[in-house]
Amino acid sequence: MTLSIEKALELIYTNTKQKSIKILPIEEALGYILAQDIIATHNLPPFDNSAMDGYAVKIEDSDKCVNVTCSVFAGDDFKGELKHGEAIKIMTGARIPLGTQCIVPIEDVQECEDGVKLPDNLIISKHIRLSGEDIKKGTVLLSRGDRIDAHQITLLASQGISHIKVYKKPRVALFASGNELKMHFENVTDYQLYNTNTPTLLSRTQELGCEVEFIGTAIDTLEDLHLHVKSALDCDIIITSGGVSVGDADFTKEAFGAFGYEILFDKVAIKPGKPTTFGKIGDKIILNLPGNPMAAALNFELFGRSIIYAMSGAKAKFINTIDAKMKDDYKLRAGRRSLVPGYFDGEYFTVCEQFAPGMVSPLGSANAFIMIDESCEKIPKDSRVKTISTKFSFTTDTLKSLIS
Numbered sequence: 237m238t239l240s241i242e243k244a245l246e247l248i249y250t251n252t253k254q255k256s257i258k259i260l261p262i263e264e265a266l267g268y269i270l271a272q273d274i275i276a277t278h279n280l281p282p283f284d285n286s287a288m289d290g291y292a293v294k295i296e297d298s299d300k301c302v303n304v305t306c307s308v309f310a311g312d313d314f315k316g317e318l319k320h321g322e323a324i325k326i327m328t329g330a331r332i333p334l335g336t337q338c339i340v341p342i343e344d345v346q347e348c349e350d351g352v353k354l355p356d357n358l359i360i361s362k363h364i365r366l367s368g369e370d371i372k373k374g375t376v377l378l379s380r381g382d383r384i385d386a387h388q389i390t391l392l393a394s395q396g397i398s399h400i401k402v403y404k405k406p407r408v409a410l411f412a413s414g415n416e417l418k419m420h421f422e423n424v425t426d427y428q429l430y431n432t433n434t435p436t437l438l439s440r441t442q443e444l445g446c447e448v449e450f451i452g453t454a455i456d457t458l459e460d461l462h463l464h465v466k467s468a469l470d471c472d473i474i475i476t477s478g479g480v481s482v483g484d485a486d487f488t489k490e491a492f493g494a495f496g497y498e499i500l501f502d503k504v505a506i507k508p509g510k511p512t513t514f515g516k517i518g519d520k521i522i523l524n525l526p527g528n529p530m531a532a533a534l535n536f537e538l539f540g541r542s543i544i545y546a547m548s549g550a551k552a553k554f555i556n557t558i559d560a561k562m563k564d565d566y567k568l569r570a571g572r573r574s575l576v577p578g579y580f581d582g583e584y585f586t587v588c589e590q591f592a593p594g595m596v597s598p599l600g601s602a603n604a605f606i607m608i609d610e611s612c613e614k615i616p617k618d619s620r621v622k623t624i625s626t627k628f629s630f631t632t633d634t635l636k637s638l639i640s
C-alpha cells in the first residue's frame with residue numbers, strides 16, 4: 237500500500253527508540269545530545285566586578301578631584317574599602333571593593349593635582365557587573381534533549397561541570413547493491429559506474445552525529461546481500477540503497493526477509509522515492525532507499541534524518557522548514573507529492589536548472605528542497621514556499637507540516 241509522507245514519518249517516530257545513555261567529559265561531548273538537565277550550581281559572575289578598566293568611586297565625589305589609593309586587578313582578593321574622597325584604580329573583571337558605588341572608565345577622568353578629576357554625571361552601579369546577572373544559581377541552564385554545541389560547552393565550563401550524561405550516538409551501517417556499481421577507488425569499465433550513494437550517506441550520517449560503518453557494495457545475489465545484512469546487524473540503523481524496485485535483480489527486501497524483516501512501509505506517495513522501504517529486525521531499524529542517487533539523497537533527508545533524530549534523544553526531533561520566496565514561476569505535474577531541489581539564498585529559492593531522480597549533479601548545487609503538495613500545478617514567482625535544508629539542521633520539538 238502506498239503511504240502518505242505524514243503516515244510514513246509517524247511510523248518512523250513511533251517505531252524508533254531513543255538510545256541509552258553514557259557519561260562523557262565535556263571536551264568530548266560536541267554533537268552529543270544531553271541526557272540530563274543542568275542546573276546552575278553558582279552565580280555568574282560569582283562576585284560583583286568591574287566591566288571597565290577605570291576607577292571605583294562614590295557618587296557624591298562626582299566632579300571632584302580624588303586621591304587614587306591603590307590598584308585592584310582581576311584575580312586579586314582585595315579586602316580594602318573605598319572611602320569618600322578616594323578612588324581605587326580597578327581593572328576589568330576585578331572584584332568591586334567594598335563601598336564602591338560606580339566605576340568610571342579610565343578615558344572619562346582627567347589627571348589633577350591630587351589624583352584624578354571625576355566627571356559630574358556619575359550614575360549609581362554604572363559599569364558594575366552584578367553577581368548572578370548572567371546566570372543565577374538554581375536556574376536550569378540546559379535541558380535533557382539539547383544538542384551540545386560549542387556554546388553549550390561554554391555554559392557547562394562556566395559552572396565547572398566536567399562530565400555530563402549524554403545519549404549514545406546512533407550507530408549506522410551502510411551498504412549499496414548493484415552489479416553495475418564499483419567503489420570510487422576501483423576501476424570502472426564502460427558498463428559500470430561508481431557507487432555514489434554510500435559515500436554520500438556516509439558523510440551525511442556523520443554530519444548528523446552518527447557513528448557510521450561502511451559495509452560495502454553488494455552484488456545482486458541473495459547470498460552476497462545476506463552477507464552484507466549479517467555484517468550490518470550489530471548497528472542500530474541499517475541504510476541501504478538500490479534493489480527496492482520491481483526489477484528481476486531487485487532483491488533487497490527479500491534478502492532482509494531472511495533475517496525476520498518486519499516491513500512497516502514499502503511505498504510512499506512521493507516523487508522521487510516511491511519504493512522507499514522502512515522496517516525493523518528486532519530493535520534494528522532498516523531504511524531501504526531507492527538506488528537513483530538524487531532520489532536516495534532526498535529521501536534520506538526526510539526519512540533517514542527523522543530516524544536519526546528520533547533515536548538521538550534530541551528534544552527538537554522533527555524536521556523544520558525555512559520560508560523562502562520563489563525566485564521564478566515553477567510548473568509541475570500534479571498527482572504526487574514532489575521533492576524539488578534548489579538553492580535557498582536566505583531570501584529566494586531557485587529551483588535547480590535540471591534534475592531527475594537518477595542524477596547526481598543537482599546535489600552539488602542544491603542546499604535545500606521543497607515538498608510540493610499533490611494538488612499543485614504551478615508555484616508563482618514570489619510565492620512563499622517552505623524549504624527543507626540539506627546543509628543545516630533546523631528542527632523543532634513540535635511536529636510541523638513540511639508541505640508548501
Ligand SMILES: Nc1nc2c(c(=O)[nH]1)N[C@H]1C(S)=C(S)[C@@H](COP(=O)(O)OP(=O)(O)OC[C@H]3O[C@@H](n4cnc5c(N)ncnc54)[C@H](O)[C@@H]3O)O[C@H]1N2
Binds near residue numbers: 431478479486593
Ligand atoms: N517497472 C518499474 N520500474 C521502476 C519503478 C517502478 O515502479 N516500476 N520504479 C522506478 C523508481 S521510482 C526507482 S527510484 C528505481 C528504484 O530502483 P531500485 O531501488 O531497485 O534501484 P536500482 O534499480 O538498483 O538502481 C536504480 C538506478 O540507480 C543507480 N544506482 C543504484 N545504486 C547506486 C549507487 N549506490 N550509486 C550510484 N548509482 C546507483 C543504478 O545504476 C540505476 O541506474 O526503479 C525504477 N524502476
Ligand code: MOO
Binds near residue numbers: 507509510511526531
Ligand atoms: O521515485 Mo524513484 O525514487 O524515481 O527515483
